[in-house]
Amino acid sequence: MVSSSNAAHEAQLEGVLTPMAVEADESGRAHYRLQLGGQTLPLNHWLGATLSLSATGDIQCLNCGTATLESFGRGYCRRCFFSLARCDFCMVSPERCHYFEGTCREPQWGERFCFSPHLVYLANASAPKVGITRAGNLPGRWLNQGASQGLAILEVASRRQAGFVEALFREQISDRTSWQRMLKGPPAPVDLVALRECLFERLAAGLEALHQHFGAGSVTPCAGARPFAFEYPALAWPERVRARNLDREASIEGRLMAIKGQYLLLDSGVINLRKYAGYGIRLRLASGAEAAPGQRALL
Structure with missing residues (x-):
């Protein structure tokens, strides 16, 4: 009404x-x-x-x-929360995907959603952080997080692979946002392009290992990606x-x-x-x- x-x-x-x-x-x-x-x-x-x-x-x-x-x-009832793949723990920790163990709650949904291109990004909502999302979800993902800046840095073939890349980046940068700090106004600006290059250099060995594990072309830089700023x-x-x-x-x-x-x-x-x-x-x-x-x- x-x-x-x-x-x-x-x-x-x-x-x-x-x-x-x-x-x-x-x-x-x-x-x-x-x-x-x-x-x-x-x-x-x-x-x-x-x-x-x-x-x-x-x-x-x-x-x-x-x-x-x-x-x-x-937003879900008990039955849906415990039966939908989108509510499973692997959505928060994609590197723990259990599809290949035959225990995915909704294999067909997982094939459509999880086995599609995903992006790894840097954002600045309360401080610089790393995150992942499905290709096509940007910049909406950043806006829903309250980010003042965002930059896509890598594209991967699946959500599980994105989870492994994010776990690697967590060695150098947080994947969390302080919501209290985020709500106190815009954070100090960060040069996300310079941060990306610094992280690529520091994590070169780990990224090469992921290339070897998942295969050539599985983890590729987002060529031409530009940084976004939001108000x-x-x-x-x-x-x-x-x-x-x-x-x-x-x-x-x-x-x-x-x-x-x-x-x-x-x-x-x-x-x-x-x-x-x-x-x-x-x-x-x-x-x-x-x-x-x-x-x-x-x-």
């Missing part, structure tokens, strides 16, 4: 929450769309508005659509990050100050919308007559 009023600068939505859609324009500026109950609402223009958020008590599995008392893996909609960044929790609070309200990754940053705290995928949500936005949507600049 969606209703809005341009005169009063208000919007009200209700339905099942799915992760926010985000894309960057040519200048690297991120634009967000809230997705609730099959409806979408552009969010950038609502910076400064008062946002009220509450859970209806209903939770729906994003895969099978059935009602569930508890969300597993950020997120914000009026101000918090000095201290306080997480809000819809499972413990009847409602959450505050002034929308920024949007980054899958987080809404309010003057009363931050909420990770991805955590509540599948939840029934009631949301209200009210901007006030003194500052209509579309009249606020991004910082």
Whole structure:
């Protein structure tokens, strides 16, 4: 259910929450769309508005659509969480792929998803890190992570191979993001091209060993890849990050100050919308007559 009023600068939505859609324009500026109950609402223009958020008590599995008392893996019912390959431990640790042991939960899904080209990348969200994603998922993967910079560095033939490459790079660089630091604003800029060359030099022996193990052409540099830089909609960044929790609070309200990754940053705290995928949500936005949507600049 969606209703809005341009005169009063208000919007009200209700339905099942799915992760926010985000894309960057040519200048690297991120634009967000809230997705609730099959409806979408552009969010950038609502910076400064008062946002009220509450859970209806209903939770729906994003895969099978059935009602569930508890969300597993950020959006699944228990049955789907323990039966879908996308929820298995090897998605977090691809080098532990067990397809060839004959124990993959969904072999046909794994063949389509995991045995397709993947990219190894460098990103800067809270500090430089290494990560992997399917080819074609960039720059969306970086935007969903709240990265301010990103650079694809290697292409590999499968997710499992990407996991081994990422494990090698972890000897020199983290694969984690500090979400609290990420939400305090843009990190210090990093020369990702120079970092790539430094890592290639330091890990040359390990990369050559992977070439020998997986075969010629299995791990190749991303020729011509250019670094990306992103800017997120914000009026101000918090000095201290306080997480809000819809499972413990009847409602959450505050002034929308920024949007980054899958987080809404309010003057009363931050909420990770991805955590509540599948939840029934009631949301209200009210901007006030003194500052209509579309009249606020991004910082």
